Every structure is written in C-alpha cells, then in structure tokens.
Amino acid sequence: MNGITDKVVAITGASSGIGEATARLLAERGAMVALGARRTGRLDDIVATIVATGGRAIACEVDVTSPSAVANFVDQTVRSFGRLDVFIGNAGVSSLSPMAELDVDGWSSMIDVNLHGVLNGIAAALPVFQTQGRGHFVTTVSTSGIKIVPTQAVYAATKNAVRTLLEGLRQESTDGVMRTTSISPGYVQTELVDSIADPRIREQAKTSMAALGIPAEAVARAIAFAIEQPDDVEIGDLTIRPTRQG
Incomplete structure (x- = not known):
C-alpha cells in the first residue's frame, strides 16, 4: 500500500494538462479517480484509457463556475465510489493583458473560474469531508502569485486570493479532519496559454513555455506526494518550477 491506493479523488480541469496527468498518475498508483471538465469527449477518452489499463475512473461534465454542477460532480463521485477522500481544484483560465487594456470580460472570467470555481469546490466537498471525518x-495556484510581472496582475490576484483562502480554511480546520495543499507550478507544458486573447502575449507565453516548460507529469508527482502522506501530515505549500525559470 502506497498511501494512494484505494483513495477516491475528484479532479476538476481534468481533460488536459496537469489535471489529466494527475488523474493518470493517481489511477496508476491505485486511486479511484473522478475526472471533471467541460470537454466530455476528451474526458471519455482519458477514462477509457485508464480503465483499459486496469484503473478505476469516471467522467463527469463540470463547469466549475456553476455551484450546482460542482455539487453534482461531488455527488456522482460519492455515488460511484462510496466516498470522497481528495478534491483537486485544478480548473483555471489565463487571460493576460496590461491593465490599461481594460479587459473586463477577461478579468471576470478569471475571477469566475480561478476563484469562484475553487469556492464552489469547497462548498460541494466540505460537507462530505465533515461527515466522513476526513478529507x-x-x-x-501559480508562481504568478509569487513573482508579480506585467500583464499578469489580475491572474496573479486570483491565484493569491485562492492561496489566502486555503490558508484561512487550514486555520479553521486544525481538528485533524481536513488537510489543505496549495500547488504553485511555474512554466508547465499545458494548454493554459491558449486562452490568452492578445496574440502577441499569447505567442510570447508559448515561446517561454516551449523553452522552459516542464511536463505536467512533474506537477502530478508533487500532488501525489502531498496526497500520499499519512493523515496526520499536511503538506501546505509546494512550488514546482523549471530550474531555469527566473
């Protein structure tokens, strides 16, 4: 037994990148995984591959900006596997631009997905954790919230809001029932930069990603490390970045 075998893990943003890599790794190590995202076709393909190799997985359509959709995701996970041990809030969007461009729609999208999406996950999973007595x-999160750079102000703000949120939740949960972990990746080879509307900034981000980006599997291994710890050990924060990232 490796500390992950037979754990039930729900993952948002699981159709690609860090979410997909994490789902595959945890299933390989014996976890039961529920994959949530909006791209159900992609989810079905990933689940089919996991099941074909002996893993246990289900796919659920989830828009994290909808409280009812996230609640349904948690309910489906519990109905399928009997409980919920870990909820991984991984869904995120990035709409980078200088503040002066006043990309109000982009700001709202990042707040809705990156912050409200995490809150919706907490609202859905916390009652389950409290009933179970563990979770x-x-x-x-992101290294963008550690080193603030131009064009990333609002994105970084959403990530730092989540970091603060989880620390507050941790301090309210020192009875041993629940653990919280913030994972802050740097440049990772994912589709996140594809959501950047400004073509110049998008190409710059893609260039940096191609030159520096580490594989999503590296972040998945860090998540697995946090999950596999004994119940009385909490890994609060982990930062994973390329060695050449400034």
Whole structure:
C-alpha cells in the first residue's frame, strides 16, 4: 500500500494538462479517480484509457463556475465510489493583458473560474469531508502569485486570493479532519496559454513555455506526494518550477 491506493479523488480541469496527468498518475498508483471538465469527449477518452489499463475512473461534465454542477460532480463521485477522500481544484483560465487594456470580460472570467470555481469546490466537498471525518483539498495556484510581472496582475490576484483562502480554511480546520495543499507550478507544458486573447502575449507565453516548460507529469508527482502522506501530515505549500525559470 502506497498511501494512494484505494483513495477516491475528484479532479476538476481534468481533460488536459496537469489535471489529466494527475488523474493518470493517481489511477496508476491505485486511486479511484473522478475526472471533471467541460470537454466530455476528451474526458471519455482519458477514462477509457485508464480503465483499459486496469484503473478505476469516471467522467463527469463540470463547469466549475456553476455551484450546482460542482455539487453534482461531488455527488456522482460519492455515488460511484462510496466516498470522497481528495478534491483537486485544478480548473483555471489565463487571460493576460496590461491593465490599461481594460479587459473586463477577461478579468471576470478569471475571477469566475480561478476563484469562484475553487469556492464552489469547497462548498460541494466540505460537507462530505465533515461527515466522513476526513478529507483533503488540493488546489493548483501559480508562481504568478509569487513573482508579480506585467500583464499578469489580475491572474496573479486570483491565484493569491485562492492561496489566502486555503490558508484561512487550514486555520479553521486544525481538528485533524481536513488537510489543505496549495500547488504553485511555474512554466508547465499545458494548454493554459491558449486562452490568452492578445496574440502577441499569447505567442510570447508559448515561446517561454516551449523553452522552459516542464511536463505536467512533474506537477502530478508533487500532488501525489502531498496526497500520499499519512493523515496526520499536511503538506501546505509546494512550488514546482523549471530550474531555469527566473
């Protein structure tokens, strides 16, 4: 037994990148995984591959900006596997631009997905954790919230809001029932930069990603490390970045 075998893990943003890599790794190590995202076709393909190799997985259509959709995701996970041990809030969007461009729609989208989406996950999973007497929230944050750079102000703000949120939740949960972990990746080879509307900034981000980006599997291994710890050990924060990232 490796600390992950037979754990039930629900993952948002699981159709690609860090979410997909995490689902595959945890299933390989014996976890039961529920994959949530909006791209159900992609989810079905990933689940089919996991099941074909002996893993246990289900796919659920989830829009994290909808409280009812996230609640349904948690309900489906519990109905399928009998409980929920870990909720990984991984869904995120990035709409980078200088503040002066006043990309109000982009700002709203990042707040809705990156912050409200995490809150919706907490609202859905926390009652289950309290009833069970144990649970673990793992949330993907970002090194953008550690080193603030131009064009990333609002994106970084959403990530730092989540970091603060999880620390507050941790301090309210020192009875041993629940653990919280913030994972802060740097440049990772994912589709996140594809959501950047400004073509110049998008191409710059893609260039940096191609030159520096580490594989999503590296972040998945860090998430697995946090999850596999004994119940009385909490890994609060992990930062995973390329060695050449400034």
